[in-house]
Amino acid sequence: MANPVLVEVTRNGIVESRHRGTFAVIDASGTVVASVGDIDRPVYPRSAVKVLQALPLVENGWADRFGLTDAELALVCASHSGEPIHTEAAVAILAKAGLTGAALECGVHWPSSKRASKTLIRQGAEPSALHNNCSGKHAGFLCLACGLGAEPQGYVGPDHPVQRAVKSALAEVYETDLTHGAGTDGCSIPTYAVPLRHLARAFARLGTGEGFGPSRQAAAARLRRSVAAHPVMVAGPGRLDTQLGEHFRERVFTKTGAEGVFCASLPERGWGLALKCDDGATRASEAILLQLLAATMPWSPDDHAAFSTQLDPVLRNWNGIEVGRIRHSENLTAAFVGVA
């Protein structure tokens, strides 16, 4: 069964491209509020669950032991753009564990920030592992390794104490034994496939604390507060997770993952959501996320005004001429008929 079309890309009113996908909005008890498509098919959540992967660092007291600031914890949850503000925070986290960027095992890529890339090129410099969008998460893993008294080297491996601790936390918050399969993520750590149903419920719990013990509740609240206080750290200037954080602050926690994934906590409603665009396109996953937030959160006229261009994106060509739109299909809004 094909998942339904959720986003259409038009050119002069004609649909040029189509994106199919699936999403689940679920409360902390597991009751489905709204869904489309097959929410029991396992998906790789990729970077969308970095906040969950950060739980062991915080709930066991290591974040406090190493004196990590809220901005640094936001970076631990981040897929950052590689701006200096991000790389400097990664250096600071590593220093608190007595380490440097040399300990990072995430690999190297150019910053997604064009500004940051241009600066490196002008300096005749090359990017380092600190510019990898996952360097904050990896710096957090290295703190966890030190906290656990484990050898830092090899911390990305599935059998290292760090990844065992992360897997254990994920299995608990997903309420699954993680037997749906595992792959290797872009930054070399394991990524565990999980049905959207479990993923959305985990994010409902992240927002409410329901079903978590006291230390996990406190850790979840701390991580959400940290990202809400420093949204530029979780992504970067002009990126959707940062824009949503800057506007909504603690009203919502959102996080993107590669291949068209988003997860979000909606503490006001006690709901969590998870979505996956079948084909992995970010333009579609962002459009779906915004429509889901508009459908699930009480949006004021100010909220709508802040995101009006992104709720109804206009496509312009190299001369700035409007050539088309990115619009959500009725399959998406129809799922919320009757949802109060």
Added chain:
Amino acid sequence: MANPVLVEVTRNGIVESRHRGTFAVIDASGTVVASVGDIDRPVYPRSAVKVLQALPLVENGWADRFGLTDAELALVCASHSGEPIHTEAAVAILAKAGLTGAALECGVHWPSSKRASKTLIRQGAEPSALHNNCSGKHAGFLCLACGLGAEPQGYVGPDHPVQRAVKSALAEVYETDLTHGAGTDGCSIPTYAVPLRHLARAFARLGTGEGFGPSRQAAAARLRRSVAAHPVMVAGPGRLDTQLGEHFRERVFTKTGAEGVFCASLPERGWGLALKCDDGATRASEAILLQLLAATMPWSPDDHAAFSTQLDPVLRNWNGIEVGRIRHSENLTAAFVGVA
């Protein structure tokens, strides 16, 4: 009816993302050799038909009148990477019409070539319209305008003599009145929606000349030869159209278009092909094209060896670790069962 899944992106053996699409392989008389999905749904061919848009320039003698070289004609058919070899050829074409880059109305974007972009950044320079991937096509349009004795300014508009001549040629080679709708392309010229069935037949005719008058036959052959002789001009180093041209030369003409389109002529078989990935993804359209070429052309062991990594692409992460594959689905190969 959903078009079938043609390409799957796996991570450790699990399908992470899926790409649906449609394709048609058709001979010059319009007989379908193989197809998948709805080939009568109009699609925007975008840049995949630049070679057809170049016909009026060549078949009416203007290319010869202005003394355009084969390399320059290849650039007229190109979506180039903005390397110096491309921008210099665009300047040369414009000079032959007594014009400069200031006459280009395609808009400005950074070169897709990272090398070319880095060079600009290091020089503290900004890109110009010459770096636009369509600048060769637009330089050809300006030659056509001069040949037609039309005011160059406004040559991108649908009512300008240049675009009227292009539309007339497209309608003839598609054998349709182009009433399926029109949009504005990235470079501001009109793009006309056309069913894949018509598009594939047009490319069969481009390869065989069947159904074309003598001057169009000669123009089609000249353009194909020009691209085959200078494949680096039609895209750029490391890009698929260039790689295919460098290896197969006149055995195949391929051209990519935005939003997951490819068109190709297979003169050895007398067939044309057209494909569209529903969601517009290039990684999928390239995978589909390669499988279609492998299914429709007589490939030697050397041919297979030249494209072995692209026929079965391995996905590696930032540390070079294999994390997955891009593979075609059985829906694709099944369409060729019984095709000799």
